[in-house]
Amino acid sequence: MADKQHQYQVKVTWTGNQGTGTSAHRSYSRDHRIEAAGKLSGIDGSSDPAFRGDPARWNPEDLLVASLSACHKLWYLGLCASAGIVVQAYEDNAEGVMLEQADGAGQFTSVVLRPTVTLAPGSDLDKALELHHAAHETCFIARSVNFPVTCEPQLVIG
Template sequence: MEGFPLRLRWEGSTASEYDRNAVASTGNKPELLVSAASGYGGDDSRWNPEDLLGASLANCHLLTFLALARKLRLDVRAYEDEVTVFLETVEKVKRVGRIRLSPRIRVAPGTDVEKVREMFFKAHKYCFIGQSLKAEVEMVPTIEVLAG
């Protein structure tokens, strides 16, 4: 099994109201400032778990989609995703119930739009992050053919 270790650092005291800010780091990558969402006492200027989960799914889906597009020689020129993570309460416990991926995909003139759409949806099957989630993944792509 392949592993991807990281370090998460937090300091403070939970004897009273506590700081939710922490720092994630790994290898030579820039440190990632993390917290909770402001609704949970955190700092909205930092990444929260919901942001990171949405970004992780969206990035995995993008990379899988691009690999499929390359394999089929579909000329994708741009991809810009608007991701929304939806929380729900089930049996008094909060969880991520749904994540919506709404990318705008731009392709070269002459590209088969239906094949692009098919590969976008097929990418979910091979995206290991998406396959690891209990949450529903809603996919709403918009595909545009660039002017020639």
């Protein structure tokens, strides 16, 4: 099968002009709106509160961790369906670590996915655990980042 290229387009609109634009570092809000054609609603974003952002809004760091978690989940559910393993519930408490340098630059150093997966009675626990590794190996987002992403799954029989 030949490689396929996919494109993703989003619109990010800064909504934080408080009347004087970026006339000073503290004169504007970091708020923005993330939208994409055909999506039901947008996402209200800002920067992390450590960088003068609104703590009630999503920040890019939150969204990166959420993207890694959601991608893993989607692959895992699909692999389970193909393997005849019935997942009844899936909840991930993922955590990312970002290192900020003295000059203000920074990067993520790790993300840990901690999914709790409820499986139907009679499920093959070894296979269900193995599929987490397979999901990680195929997750588009995990394959695209330059820091370690690990998975610490907990399996529960429903």
